[in-house]
Amino acid sequence: MFSLESITNSIQTWLNNTFNPTIALLFECVIVGVLVISLFAVLGLVLVLMERKVSAYMQIRLGPNRVGPGGSLQTVADTLKLVVKEGLTPDGADKFLFNLAPFLVIIISMLVLAPIPFAKNFQILDINIGVLYVSAVSSVSVIGILMAGWASNNKYSLLGAMRSGAQIVSYELSAGLAVLSIVVLTGSLQLSDIIASQQNGWWIFKGHIPVIISFVIFIIAVTAETNRAPFDLAEAESELTAGFHTEYSGMKFALFFLAEYVNIFIVCSIGAILFLGGWMPLHIGNWNGFNHVMDYIPSSVWFxxxxxxxxxxxxxxxxxxxxLRIDQLLNLEWKYLLPISMLNLLLTTLITIMGWHF
Amino acid sequence: MFLKDYISDVFNATKSLLKGMRRTGYYFTHHKEIITQQYPEVKQALPERFRGEVVMPHDENNEHACTGCTACELACPNATIKIITKFDVTPDGKKKKALDTFVYHLELCTMCNLCVQACPTDAIKMAQTFEHSVYDRSRLTKKLNEPGSKIRAGVE
Incomplete structure (x- = not known):
């Protein structure tokens, strides 16, 4: 059966047999770096195309359908265009910060990728505080956005960046509380432990209504954290032209664009790990035949x-x-999501203490 | 009472959001609803009164109905039409004014239809073509009467 685990194991034993441990580790670091960068490139291409197709079908349109079969090479063509475009730096901008910001944003998304298990025993680093690490590092990305908005020396950029700051700081709270309810149920911050605890069923099925509520809150909060519509006030093209990346062009703009989509992938994988069992196949109670068939699908495909x-x-x-308007956005967080998720966390704790979950 | 309003707020909001998602989800799964027409392959039938460009219809004997009266040139608000006239000699030895060249500047035309309305002999009309883009601007300046054409007999 296909599994990424056997591939990584064979590569590791080969490296350790051929070179001494230090050089083997170095090689592994290089391989991981190359893999992460290629994952970024592929994700950027696939997700942008998917977004354009999904949006087209939802708006009764066809979407890109000219470049390549069914429009599948559209994003490749767009990327080529962005690569050959000039990366302009405005005159009044703070040159150093302006050029640093896109790299900061993309590096932060790369860092968050570290503890994510893509398949069974296939993850870069199994940190024992994985959940804490993810929520800590992902909230640093607001610094990159603020930096971009401030350094552009443009009122739209600054407004967008400030809104983004207010938004991420607020929604980080309810996203954190929603994640905490799973941590309470599992009793561990390690992502591999959290997945292992869903061996007999995903938390969204096992945890009754509180987990479903925290799943909904998590999805809303991460939509806001990744600055996506309906919470895309940071870039609101109808109000702020493009918000914090108004002044960016060429590859520097492409990095922001890529970071947005990679961030979506990351938060969705965190959601999948915490609530939908990560790479765990779908098992239903005692249906052994069904469970057995599900086991044949590789864990990477499940994830x-x-x-x-x-x-x-x-x-x-x-x-x-x-x-949403900015006041509606903050109302939603501070008057609705935060109190509900706090109450929800209490309920989850009660369920865990009384052992009411399956 | 505050708590009741709060809960009903949350409930109604969720309900209306789900209603919206059901609509877009319906469109996403029903591709038959797509209203896009793929232009170069599928060309929409244009209405009869669509105004694409000014043309001068010629009949099978290569004859047109233009007397060279310049009514269209005078009617045109932005000097799109320039009529160059000549003098024909009729069989009984009289000189008669006739059309030499009908110059039409498509790049200046606003398709206002005033020239067609001004024409006393219905010599020009609006065509339904609309793909006018060319690589050279000079190709937009057109000569509407065909070479060797002459005025139809009986048109005054």
Whole structure:
């Protein structure tokens, strides 16, 4: 059966037999780096195309259908265009910060990728505080956005960046509380432990209504954190032209664009890991035949399938709901999501203590 | 009462959001609803009164109905039409004014239809073509009467 685990193991034993451990480790680091960068490139191409197709079908259009079979090379052509474009730096901009910001944003998304298990025993680093690490590092991305908005020396950029700051700081709270309810149920911050605890059923099925509520809150909060519609006030093209990346062009703009889509992938994979069992196949109670068939699907396929389902849901939000005003946005967080998720966390704790979950 | 309003707010909001998602989800799964027409392959039938460009219809004997009266040139608001006239000699030895060249500047035309309305002999009309883009601007300056054409007999 196909599994990524055997490939990585054979590569590791080969490297360790051929070179001394230090050089083997170095080689592994290089391989991981190359893999991460290629994953970024592929994700950028696939997700942008998916977004354009999904949005087209939801708006009764056809979407890109000229470049390549069924429009599948459209994003490749767009990327080529962005590569050959000039990366302009405005005269009044703070040159150093202006050029640093896109790299900061993309590096932060790369860092968050570290503890994510893509398949069974296939993850870069199994940190024992994985959940904490993810929520800590992902909230640093607001610094990159603020930096871009401030350094552009443009009022639209600054407004967008400030809104983004207010938004991410607020929604980080309810996203954190929603994640905490799973941590309470599992009793561990390690992502591999959290997946292992869903061996007999995903938390969204096992955890009754509180987990479903925290799943909904998580999805809303991460939509806001990744600055996507209906919470895309940071770039609100009808109000702020493009918000924090108004002044960027060429590859520097492409990095922001890529970071947005990679961030969606990351938050969706976190959602899939916490609520939908990560790479765990779907098992239903005592249906042994059904469970056995499900085991034959490779764990990487399960993971990618769940992540893309969540990404589709977030795209669905984007192409259905209108953009919120900034006061409505903060009302939603501080008056609705935060109190509900606090109460929900209490309920989850009660369920865990009494052992009411399956 | 505050709590009741709060809960009903949340409930109604969720309900209306789900209603919206059901609509877009319906469109996403029903590709038959797509209203896009793929232009170069599928060309929409244009209405009869669509105004694409000014043309001068010629009959099978290569004859047109233009007397060279310049009514269209005078009617044109932005000097799109320039009529160059000549003098024909009729069989009984009289000189008669006739059309030499009908110059039409498509790049200046606003398709206002005033020239067609001004024409006393219905010599020009609006065509339904609309793909006018060319690589050279000079190709937009057109000569409407065909070479060797002459005025139809009986048109005054």
């Amino acid at each position: 990618i399938g769940k992540v893309f389902f969540l990404i589709f849901v977030i795209m669905w939000f984007r192409w259905t709901f209108p953009r």
